[in-house]
Amino acid sequence: xxxxxxxxxxxxxxxxxxxxxxxxxxxxxxxxxxxxxxxxxxxxxxxxxxxxxxxxxxxxxxxxxxxxxxxxxxxxxxxxxxxxxxxxxxxxxxxxxxxxxxxxxxxxxxxxxxxxxxxxxxxxxxxxxxxxxxxxxxxxxxxxxxxxxxxxxxxxxxxxxxxxxxxxxxxxxxxxxxxxxxxxxxxxxxxxxxxxxxxxxxxxxxxxxxxxxxxxxxxxxxxxxxxxxxxxxxxxxxxxxxxxxxxxxxxxxxxxxxxxxxxxxxxxxxxxxxxxxxxxxxxxxxxxxxxxxxxxxxxxxxxxxxxxxxxxxxxxxxxxxxxxxxxxxxxxxxxxxxxxxxxxxxxxxxxxxxxxxxxxxxxxxxxxxxxxxxxxxxxxxxxxxxxxxxxxxxxxxxxxxxxxx
Numbered sequence: 033x034x035x036x037x038x039x040x041x042x043x044x045x046x047x048x049x050x051x052x053x054x055x056x057x058x059x060x061x062x063x064x065x066x067x068x069x070x071x072x073x074x075x076x077x078x079x080x081x082x083x084x085x086x087x088x089x090x091x092x093x094x095x096x097x098x099x100x101x102x103x104x105x106x107x108x109x110x111x112x113x114x115x116x117x118x119x120x121x122x123x124x125x126x127x128x129x130x131x132x133x134x135x136x137x138x139x140x141x142x143x144x145x146x147x148x149x150x151x152x153x154x155x156x157x158x159x160x161x162x163x164x165x166x167x168x169x170x171x172x173x174x175x176x177x178x179x180x181x182x183x184x185x186x187x188x189x190x191x192x193x194x195x196x197x198x199x200x201x202x203x204x205x206x207x208x209x210x211x212x213x214x215x216x217x218x219x220x221x222x223x224x225x226x227x228x229x230x231x232x233x234x235x236x237x238x239x240x241x242x243x244x245x246x247x248x249x250x251x252x253x254x255x256x257x258x259x260x261x262x263x264x265x266x267x268x269x270x271x272x273x274x275x276x277x278x279x280x281x282x283x284x285x286x287x288x289x290x291x292x293x294x295x296x297x298x299x300x301x302x303x304x305x306x307x308x309x310x311x312x313x314x315x316x317x318x319x320x321x322x323x324x325x326x327x328x329x330x331x332x333x334x335x336x337x338x339x340x341x342x343x344x345x346x347x348x349x350x351x352x353x354x355x356x357x358x359x360x361x362x363x364x365x366x367x368x369x370x371x372x373x374x375x376x377x378x379x380x381x382x383x384x385x386x387x388x389x390x391x392x393x394x395x396x397x398x399x400x401x402x403x404x405x406x407x408x409x410x411x412x413x414x415x416x417x418x419x420x421x422x423x424x425x426x427x428x429x430x431x432x433x434x435x436x437x
Contacts, residue, residue, distance in 0.1 A: 126307050
């Protein structure tokens with residue numbers, strides 16, 4: 033198969049959460065463990081940091097990878113979902129996995145995948161772990177896909193576990209309360225392995241403390257320490273919290289014997305995009321009119337981005353907006369600016385929410401605008417309608433952002 037044939041097979045042949053939603057969610061790690069054993073347990077051949085959380089885990093993963101690169105380490109980075117190309121999920125020192133490697137891995141293991149009905153995510157985790165092992169990385173930053181306890185990545189024994197924060201997202205899988213979701217994400221806390229919590233949330237602090245005590249794992253809350261102010265090339269106001277988390281992670285890794293200088297920390301935070309290729313986090317696409325895109329898609333994430341958006345100088349505001357069909361709009365509708373003009377669209381995946389229905393739902397709550405046949409049509413129309421002193425925001429879903437960057 034060609035690379036594109038291989039990717040098409042991965043996307044269409046087997047369940048994949050970003051396309052199918054709940055039906056692709058597995059209830060245990062048995063398939064992942066089966067695959068790891070089939071591959072001779074590549075996850076045992078390199079060091080890891082495991083990062084979970086409702087918001088910020090992608091940015092935190094990329095920041096930490098960038099810092100470790102600046103410190104001279106060969107760094108694997110596994111994240112999800114991708115925006116443009118599947119290979120964005122698996123990188124070493126910012127370079128995406130080779131197309132040929134993906135093709136050969138799938139070709140070698142197709143019969144095993146099919147006979148065991150492995151999911152897209154299980155196969156992708158196996159691919160990443162084998163790639164990192166074969167390329168002999170010094171350390172890999174592993175971002176949890178969904179939840180924690182039952183996530184396919186949760187077969188590793190990391191140097192450090194990290195949970196950025198807890199919010200109400202993916203409640204159909206993880207539970208309808210912060211307490212329930214914290215228990216699921218707390219499932220990445222391992223025996224005698226330090227854990228960093230990014231944000232102290234009083235209602236769930238005890239959940240993490242109890243799990244850490246049970247696992248005899250030291251626990252620190254990154255925002256409880258006063259640190260100097262660090263700058264980053266990631267411009268979202270919400271990155272301040274992620275930076276504090278990364279600083280504490282660096283301290284913990286230093287305690288483990290990693291040599292990370294203050295200069296590497298500074299330069300790593302300032303060079304995240306250059307070092308890792310991260311996209312879609314308060315990314316400014318042009319200036320006149322100013323176009324900003326951001327992958328924030330839940331209450332906590334959108335609270336930060338919309339607050340920052342309203343602080344942008346503008347004559348008029350245009351919002352290109354789409355969501356997935358399992359999004360509870362009631363959780364975000366109050367955050368959306370009512371003085372903006374909306375361009376409702378459906379991301380081009382099966383889970384995309386119909387643009388006409390989105391228009392009806394949000395028009396009823398004071399978000400005025402029209403629906404369009406595609407993200408691209410909505411975006412082009414916004415560009416045509418906007419004056420040079422206006423601001424255009426593109427968001428609501430990772431998959432909307434993916435179509436315009």
